[in-house]
Amino acid sequence: MSPIRNIVVLTGAGVSAESGIDTFRDAGGLWEQHRVEDVATPEAFARDPDLVHRFYDARREAIQAKAPNAAHEALARLDAGWPGELLIVTQNVDDLHERAGAKRLIHMHGEHLNAWCIACDTRSRWTGTLIERPACPACGMPGYLRPDVVWFGEMPYRMEEIYAALNKADLFVSIGTSGAVYPAAGFVREARAAGARTLELNMEPSQGSYWFSEARHGPATQLVPQWVD
Numbered sequence: 001m002s003p004i005r006n007i008v009v010l011t012g013a014g015v016s017a018e019s020g021i022d023t024f025r026d027a028g029g030l031w032e033q034h035r036v037e038d039v040a041t042p043e044a045f046a047r048d049p050d051l052v053h054r055f056y057d058a059r060r061e062a063i064q065a066k067a068p069n070a071a072h073e074a075l076a077r078l079d080a081g082w083p084g085e086l087l088i089v090t091q092n093v094d095d096l097h098e099r100a101g102a103k104r105l106i107h108m109h110g111e112h113l114n115a116w117c118i119a120c121d122t123r124s125r126w127t128g129t130l131i132e133r134p135a136c137p138a139c140g141m142p143g144y145l146r147p148d149v150v151w152f153g154e155m156p157y158r159m160e161e162i163y164a165a166l167n168k169a170d171l172f173v174s175i176g177t178s179g180a181v182y183p184a185a186g187f188v189r190e191a192r193a194a195g196a197r198t199l200e201l202n203m204e205p206s207q208g209s210y211w212f213s214e215a216r217h218g219p220a221t222q223l224v225p226q227w228v229d
């Protein structure tokens with residue numbers, strides 16, 4: 001079997017679940033009787049910006065009260081010590097990977113703790129709320145800040161870098177994701193096509209389990225340190 005040099009790790013909401021951040025399956029549909037797909041879209045924001053601001057203001061506040069768990073910490077150890085190429089691609093908008101120490105990281109769906117000004121197109125670190133339509137720190141215009149997250153129908157961030165890493169991966173590991181959302185759910189097939197081995201670490205079989213050469217099921221705080229260490 002060829003040696004493993006280049007690794008791509010994909011993480012989803014399940015990697016932050018044991019830090020107390022709800023996954024979409026847990027909160028799915030329960031939030032004010034709306035599905036995430038109905039709230040996390042540009043159309044929803046145009047239709048009812050207060051509803052969308054309430055959804056993200058509540059999640060931004062919740063994230064800041066949480067801490068990284070053993071899975072985030074194990075991935076940060078891998079990042080610090082792996083001599084080959086490593087890329088952690090997270091679908092999550094929380095900052096728990098960074099707070100655990102991960103460096104080689106891409107937030108393909110954006111970051112909750114950033115606000116995006118649609119008047120001047122700049123992003124600012126934002127830990128407060130947006131519902132009161134505050135002024136943009138860069139251009140001073142009030143009422144043009146939205147959460148800097150990728151909604152359904154919007155293009156995820158840094159896709160070229162992600163596909164370049166997948167196309168030379170020797171190992172692709174998917175952690176804590178249901179495989180429900182594209183293009184992330186298709187990454188395992190890209191990696192397989194490049195000849196990579198594929199491993200799924202998840203509480204239960206995901207929608208894409210079929211595509212993985214190996215799968216281990218259980219909590220991320222057990223599976224990820226076991227794999228890393």
Ligand code: BV8
Binds near residue numbers: 018155182206
């Ligand atoms: C795109 C950010 C194209 C905001 C999110 C029609 C029109 C347009 C697009 C589409 C369409 N139909 C389909 C699509 C594609 C669409 C899509 O995939 N839809 C789905 C519903 C079918 N995708 C998109 O729209 C994407 N963009 O396609 O653009 C394009 C092309 C050209 C030009 C322009 C555009 C954008 C998708 C991104 C959406 N934004 N989030 C926010 O976070 O609020 S997605 C959001 O849901 C999350 O970010 C995450 O990605 C996703 C939920 O997935 P998971 O992370 O997997 O979480 P989930 O709860 O589902 O699962 C958790 C898993 O963990 C479970 O398996 C569970 O068992 C496990 N688990 C739980 N606890 C633990 C655990 N595992 C281990 N240990 C534990 N303790």
